[in-house]
Amino acid sequence: xxxxxxxxxxxxxxxxxxxxxxxxxxxxxxxxxxxxxxxxxxxxxxxxxxxxxxxxxxxxxxxxxxxxxxxxxxxxxxxxxxxxxxxxxxxxxxxxxxxxxxxxxxxxxxxxxxxxxxxxxxxxxxxxxxxxxxxxxxxxxxxxxxxxxxxxxxxxxxxxxxxxxxxxxxxxxxxxxxxxxxxxxxxxxxxxxxxxxxxxxxxxxxxxxxxxxxxxxxxxxxxxxxxxxxxxxxxxxxxxxxxxxxxxxxxxxxxxxxxxxxxxxxxxxxxxxxxxxxxxxxxxxxxxxxxxxxxxxxxxxxxxxxxxxxxxxxxxxxxxxxxxxxxxxxxxxxxxxxxxxxxxxxxxxxxxxxxxxxxxxxxxxxxxxxxxxxxxxxxxxxxxxxxxxxxxxxxxxxxxxxxxxxxxxxxxxxxxxxxxxxxxxxxxxxxxxxxxxxxxxxxxxxxxxxxxxxxxxxxxxxxxxxxxxxxxxxxxxxxxxxxxxxxxxxxxxxxxxxxxxxxxxxxxxxxxxxxxxxxxxxxxxxxxxxxxxxxxxxxxxxxxxxxxxxxxxxxxxxxxxxxxxxxxxxxxx
Amino acid sequence: xxxxxxxxxxxxxxxxxxxxxxxxxxxxxxxxxxxxxxxxxxxxxxxxxxxxxxxxxxxxxxxxxxxxxxxxxxxxxxxxxxxxxxxxxxxxxxxxxxxxxxxxxxxxxxxxxxxxxxxxxxxxxxxxxxxxxxxxxxxxxxxxxxxxxxxxxxxxxxxxxxxxxxxxxxxxxxxxxxxxxxxxxxxxxxxxxxxxxxxxxxxxxxxxxxxxxxxxxxxxxxxxxxxxxxxxxxxxxxxxxxxxxxxxxxxxxxxxxxxxxxxxxxxxxxxxxxxxxxxxxxxxxxxxxxxxxxxxxxxxxxxxxxxxxxxxxxxxxxxxxxxxxxxxxxxxxxxxxxxxxxxxxxxxxxxxxxxxxxxxxxxxxxxxxxxxxxxxxxxxxx
Numbered sequence: 001x002x003x004x005x006x007x008x009x010x011x012x013x014x015x016x017x018x019x020x021x022x023x024x025x026x027x028x029x030x031x032x033x034x035x036x037x038x039x040x041x042x043x044x045x046x047x048x049x050x051x052x053x054x055x056x057x058x059x060x061x062x063x064x065x066x067x068x069x070x071x072x073x074x075x076x077x078x079x080x081x082x083x084x085x086x087x088x089x090x091x092x093x094x095x096x097x098x099x100x101x102x103x104x105x106x107x108x109x110x111x112x113x114x115x116x117x118x119x120x121x122x123x124x125x126x127x128x129x130x131x132x133x134x135x136x137x138x139x140x141x142x143x144x145x146x147x148x149x150x151x152x153x154x155x156x157x158x159x160x161x162x163x164x165x166x167x168x169x170x171x172x173x174x175x176x177x178x179x180x181x182x183x184x185x186x187x188x189x190x191x192x193x194x195x196x197x198x199x200x201x202x203x204x205x206x207x208x209x210x211x212x213x214x215x216x217x218x219x220x221x222x223x224x225x226x227x228x229x230x231x232x233x234x235x236x237x238x239x240x241x242x243x244x245x246x247x248x249x250x251x252x253x254x255x256x257x258x259x260x261x262x263x264x265x266x267x268x269x270x271x272x273x274x275x276x277x278x279x280x281x282x283x284x285x286x287x288x289x290x291x292x293x294x295x296x297x298x299x300x301x302x303x304x305x306x307x308x309x310x311x312x313x314x315x316x317x318x319x320x321x322x323x324x325x326x327x328x329x330x331x332x333x334x335x336x337x338x339x340x341x342x343x344x345x346x347x348x349x350x351x352x353x354x355x356x357x358x359x360x361x362x363x364x365x366x367x368x369x370x371x372x373x374x375x376x377x378x379x380x381x382x383x384x385x386x387x388x389x390x391x392x393x394x395x396x397x398x399x400x401x402x403x404x405x406x407x408x409x410x411x412x413x414x415x416x417x418x419x420x421x422x423x424x425x426x427x428x429x430x431x432x433x434x435x436x437x438x439x440x441x442x443x444x445x446x447x448x449x450x451x452x453x454x455x456x457x458x459x460x461x462x463x464x465x466x467x468x469x470x471x472x473x474x475x476x477x478x479x480x481x482x483x484x485x486x487x488x489x490x491x492x493x494x495x496x497x498x499x500x501x502x503x504x505x506x507x508x509x510x511x512x513x514x515x516x517x518x519x520x521x522x523x524x525x526x527x528x529x530x531x532x533x534x535x536x537x538x539x540x541x542x543x544x545x546x547x548x549x550x551x552x553x554x555x556x557x558x559x560x561x562x563x564x565x566x567x568x569x570x571x572x573x
Numbered sequence: 574x575x576x577x578x579x580x581x582x583x584x585x586x587x588x589x590x591x592x593x594x595x596x597x598x599x600x601x602x603x604x605x606x607x608x609x610x611x612x613x614x615x616x617x618x619x620x621x622x623x624x625x626x627x628x629x630x631x632x633x634x635x636x637x638x639x640x641x642x643x644x645x646x647x648x649x650x651x652x653x654x655x656x657x658x659x660x661x662x663x664x665x666x667x668x669x670x671x672x673x674x675x676x677x678x679x680x681x682x683x684x685x686x687x688x689x690x691x692x693x694x695x696x697x698x699x700x701x702x703x704x705x706x707x708x709x710x711x712x713x714x715x716x717x718x719x720x721x722x723x724x725x726x727x728x729x730x731x732x733x734x735x736x737x738x739x740x741x742x743x744x745x746x747x748x749x750x751x752x753x754x755x756x757x758x759x760x761x762x763x764x765x766x767x768x769x770x771x772x773x774x775x776x777x778x779x780x781x782x783x784x785x786x787x788x789x790x791x792x793x794x795x796x797x798x799x800x801x802x803x804x805x806x807x808x809x810x811x812x813x814x815x816x817x818x819x820x821x822x823x824x825x826x827x828x829x830x831x832x833x834x835x836x837x838x839x840x841x842x843x844x845x846x847x848x849x850x851x852x853x854x855x856x857x858x859x860x861x862x863x864x865x866x867x868x869x870x871x872x873x874x875x876x877x878x879x880x881x882x883x884x885x886x887x888x889x890x891x892x893x894x895x896x897x898x899x900x901x902x903x904x905x906x907x908x909x910x911x912x913x914x915x916x917x918x919x920x921x922x923x924x925x926x927x928x929x930x931x932x933x934x935x936x937x938x939x940x941x942x943x944x945x946x947x948x949x950x951x952x953x954x955x
Binding site (some may be wrong): 007009010017019037038039040041042043045049050052056059060062063064066138171197198200201203204205206208210211212213214215216217219221222223224225226227228231232233234242267317352354356357358359360372457458459460461465538544 | 608620623639642643644645647648649651652681682683699709711712713715716719720723745746748749751752753754755757771775776817820830831832836837838839861862863865866867868869870871873874876884888889890891892944
């Protein structure tokens with residue numbers, strides 16, 4: 001077979017705008033380039049603003065990860081101003097972020113990723129009774145019934161026969177890489193539909209505490225939602241019981257639908273446990289503080305680095321080792337383009353050198369630049385971040401819950417730990433942590449309620465609220481391990497205003513381009529790691545691996561001129 | 574990520590026929606029409622007319638494109654309020670292209686878009702989320718190797734009308750705030766020869782989008798708008814005038830800081846920076862996420878996200894707005910507070926407050942929306 005050059009743009013079922021170019025030969029991918037094609041410049045816009053407003057600005061980096069940039073931002077400002085938030089506010093933030101994880105992961109699995117593994121059209125051939133039998137053998141979920149599956153199948157049938165496929169138009173139905181039996185496809189399609197209603201319900205936890213979703217409200221110093229059991233316009237017994245019910249419904253869906261489906265589907269795709277591993281270095285910054293965020297020992301998901309795929313030990317994470325490179329990115333550095341810069345010294349001067357659109361290929365430009373994404377490196381190495389990084393760091397740290405669950409998965413699928421380093425491993429790790437968080441939510445809720453019972457209803461501290469109390473200059477680091485991976489915000493405050501702001505974001509780590517040493521970013525490394533591409537006209541396999549990272553492109557691209565000057569010139573050559 | 578119901582509305586059937594085929598109860602449909610009629614600010618007597626008109630409509634085609642944005646608007650639409658009848662309108666319109674959800678990718682996705690445009694040229698509704706970006710010929714946002722601006726121009730050319738959803742499509746939003754590196758602008762700066770309606774907000778409430786589509790289906794045109802292109806049915810009232818804490822404002826009852834005694838009594842947030850007095854939005858009426866709550870209801874001041882340039886004009890968010898005129902009493906928050914403290918005109922203020930409360934309640938009642946049914950706990954079946 002001849003060598004083929006292929007472009008997939010837009011990559012659909014993701015957040016934002018992503019372009020993948022690959023070369024393939026004899027059914028294998030031989031080279032790959034990931035390009036982010038959107039640039040907004042949000043951090044420049046933040047300069048000179050009130051740092052207490054920063055969370056709202058950074059939140060607009062992404063409406064899918066709607067919680068994570070806001071919380072990382074209030075943490076950065078609280079770090080700079082030495083603010084310790086009340087324990088109730090910490091628990092409320094954990095509940096909000098926990099629900100973001102659960103909702104985001106479930107929707108990713110069913111609505112963004114599932115169509116890579118589930119053939120909707122094949123569900124027509126299923127026997128609904130057999131599908132119900134299969135589903136009931138996996139889970140006690142009440143809607144795993146023959147009548148329900150028969151109804152779903154009839155819906156799909158009418159849908160396919162109508163010839164109006166809508167969003168399912170031109171899908172890769174019938175592709176030989178689809179392996180599920182028709183009954184499993186029908187079960188998954190049924191749960192795809194149930195997931196839509198479910199997510200709409202459970203995410204209302206954000207509305208109770210933050211007023212709306214997407215983009216709920218946060219506050220430097222705690223949370224704005226005051227608690228008063230004796231008032232109708234505050235967090236009271238009624239709203240807490242609503243929250244508790246949502247936590248239960250979230251957990252039930254994860255335990256009885258998502259988790260069993262994930263294991264069942266994975267068992268048909270075990271070959272994908274040897275495909276798409278890519279980068280073997282992993283970074284987790286840790287998340288879900290039990291106490292103050294500065295007490296790193298109290299994080300539920302631990303912090304650390306895995307090097308070279310060796311999960312016998314965890315290396316400490318040192319934020320000072322992060323640097324961003326622009327070898328293949330449309331930017332320039334004042335001190336030369338080959339040296340990496342730490343976020344505190346970072347510069348971002350956009351300098352577009354690509355072809356004038358419309359274009360056919362991006363990666364064959366003479367200067368080797370092909371993306372708006374920078375290349376963050378840790379101690380010079382590309383790092384994979386996200387659910388798999390957290391599970392591996394937790395496993396290597398001896399985290400009991402994670403070890404027990406990892407063992408359960410490996411036993412069920414009859415694979416060893418090496419299977420985790422793969423496309424399937426990333427997808428499985430996302431389910432594992434969803435299950436852990438869905439169970440942990442109850443603990444955070446009970447701690448909140450217990451504190452309220454004991455008479456502590458405080459949700460906010462006014463210490464350091466007034467700019468007059470701030471030092472002339474302060475700087476802070478806010479971290480958060482988001483659904484898509486390790487996130488860091490760095491803020492410099494001077495004379496009561498933001499002087500510099502920088503975010504290093506999960507999708508920047510994972511979608512990073514090549515650096516000067518030629519090291520590929522994780523997407524690129526995964527696409528070239530034992531990776532099939534049977535039919536370049538229907539690149540289903542590429543979607544599987546890219547979606548296993550759950551790309552969020554709006555998050556990945558951002559800009560800051562840490563020197564404090566505004567960038568006003570975008571040069572096209 | 575909007576995910577429509579997989580049972581499509583066929584091209585040759587009316588909505589009434591389709592609902593019957595889909596097994597949707599007539600009562601649910603009338604209830605939905607009732608809610609939409611209320612949201613659109615029409616009288617109760619219009620409910621049967623709206624229902625009758627909707628019954629008869631044939632399926633319109635909708636193309637939805639995502640430009641420079643954060644995808645929050647699509648997420649918001651996905652949380653629309655009526656699961657019982659399931660995103661009715663957006664479900665039913667044939668969503669021919671939505672990048673976030675397409676099973677296909679790359680050339681196949683482009684082909685689906687081109688086919689949808691060709692088939693319904695001149696007839697489809699174009700929904701746009703995200704802004705255009707003019708700097709350097711648009712290289713800051715490209716899709717399929719073409720600029721977002723080009724995608725917008727091309728899809729708008731064949732559209733009957735354009736619904737610009739969210740602050741990015743409305744005026745450019747955060748990326749258009751100072752210093753606007755990328756030259757971000759809203760849809761109406763690019764599309765000049767078609768009717769464009771702006772569903773303002775960062776993000777807007779899903780029901781506002783739904784009601785706008787219902788208006789289009791029922792009356793065959795986009796709803797009446799204010800001078801900024803925002804539909805009056807949703808953006809005709811100030812938050813301050815419809816706020817559940819308005820009575821506290823008029824009575825001089827304020828949270829002086831977060832989590833203080835006033836905040837714990839749910840009092841007015843004006844003094845901690847609320848921008849409700851300068852913001853036109855349906856938030857206090859429609860509420861958020863199945864009418865669970867809304868920003869002010871959850872204790873945080875309004876940041877004014879339905880207004881143009883709010884990142885520049887409404888910040889700092891926690892700074893108090895100067896001199897907000899009272900409702901029914903021409904005083905500022907300070908003078909009301911001071912007056913009450915002095916006890917001099919307490920009776921007058923209390924009377925004015927009571928009058929204000931009465932009028933607000935009347936206004937609110939006229940547009941009251943039913944509470945969304947939710948089981949207290951346990952899985953939801955259906």
